[in-house]
Amino acid sequence: MPSFIDFLDVLGVAVFAVSGALVASRKEMDLVSFGLLASLTGIGGGTLRDLLLDQPVFWIEQPYYLVTCLIVAILVYFTAHVFQRRFIILLWADAIGVAAFSVMGAEVALRSGANELVAIVMGMMTATFGGLARDVVCAEPVLIMRKELYATCAMAGATVYVGVAALEASFIISALAGFTVAFALRAGGIHWG
């Protein structure tokens, strides 16, 4: 079911782009820096995944991913001041992104012939690298390194996805299982963190 794959991928890019643009907003940057941070965060994880698996970088082949990041940057630039609690929105956008990319990273790795352990690690990396790059570039405390089960969520999502897929479940079932577990764990982390 390729359309659900594409949906997860675009969803992950878009929500991570939101989180990047919100960091730009917290730091009162200009519009171009919004675009840069939204793109870095949105496409960073998938870029690392594609480089490591030695396949064409996804956003170079399909420029609509970049267009998504830029539209998100513009929308957030003109609306961010409306929202009272931007850091909370950032955390939730980030949570959706982690859940979507932990599944997508593992899926792309499996499809390229990697073994299960490598697929799980690739899921973790895809899910966490964009946010990590965002935080390092902005000299924010790195979200992934706070004691909030952050990396654990990505690992759990990728592991569940790989495990359910190994049972020959359809992509949509495996993906929903992985996404749900990662998101639920992260939501708990945010709520009680």
Add this chain to the structure above:
Amino acid sequence: MPSFIDFLDVLGVAVFAVSGALVASRKEMDLVSFGLLASLTGIGGGTLRDLLLDQPVFWIEQPYYLVTCLIVAILVYFTAHVFQRRFIILLWADAIGVAAFSVMGAEVALRSGANELVAIVMGMMTATFGGLARDVVCAEPVLIMRKELYATCAMAGATVYVGVAALEASFIISALAGFTVAFALRAGGIHWG
């Protein structure tokens, strides 16, 4: 006109290497660290560009880029104490590098068949990644994230280059247009910043 392409590329590498070596000088590092920072800053942006476009990394094929960085590192090591205002020189070297690499990044991307938007983003990345890596490694405040129109200059240079090239202008005309716009904007940013 390949010779002008090569000139821009070597110019960008050399001036970014100067900026990297000057950071090493500000931090009173040893000679090897001068070489490392000069190389990281000089070849970082082009390396990222080549990895993303899946083409051979330029300095592995042509080692004279590395030699350039190392010569720059040695020259700066033995002369930096002569100059009173090293941070100003660093800023101007960086400005020339950003202008040269915003054009070269976009050019290499176009040549590899990328579309215009991707070429502009590649110009921005090539122009800014070396300096970003330099600042992250040295734990300096990241230059690109200060409110100084830094990323904007790179984007403007790449956009003008791609736009003028789309009008079927020769490389030297398009490149000079892109370079001039990026450098003029950055010069304004330094002067009034």
Add this chain to the structure above:
Amino acid sequence: MPSFIDFLDVLGVAVFAVSGALVASRKEMDLVSFGLLASLTGIGGGTLRDLLLDQPVFWIEQPYYLVTCLIVAILVYFTAHVFQRRFIILLWADAIGVAAFSVMGAEVALRSGANELVAIVMGMMTATFGGLARDVVCAEPVLIMRKELYATCAMAGATVYVGVAALEASFIISALAGFTVAFALRAGGIHWG
């Protein structure tokens, strides 16, 4: 003598994984973050090397490298509190890793047809990138940038290895020469640093 090559590679990955896990321990992270930091540090340098040389990333082809990092992470997680002076162990693990990877980075580059200067730079990068990524992600002061002859050791090890190999010495002789020089220099740096 391929078995000694493999030994050096696994040794480098394992001791860098120890250093990554020890940083996780100093920061009182959870088990998954131990695994993440051990892997990032253990395989980071070799990953950069393989990406730059455009060859398959070693741990994707051979998952036992990842397994090594994860076992190390678990062992350190459950035993680190036993050791009184974790930072000293971290420094020595890092020193062995730098020595092993300065040789392996140069060797892999030479084997792929790179020239001598590129091979030396690749040795330095392979030896230093894992630790650099570890320190940047954890917002530790970057070890490589302290005035401790850190990068110098990696350069010396790679240079000696390339030099002795150029005299048509066997791999084991060249590798031991490079390893010993790098390790001795670094040991001096730690002892008198």
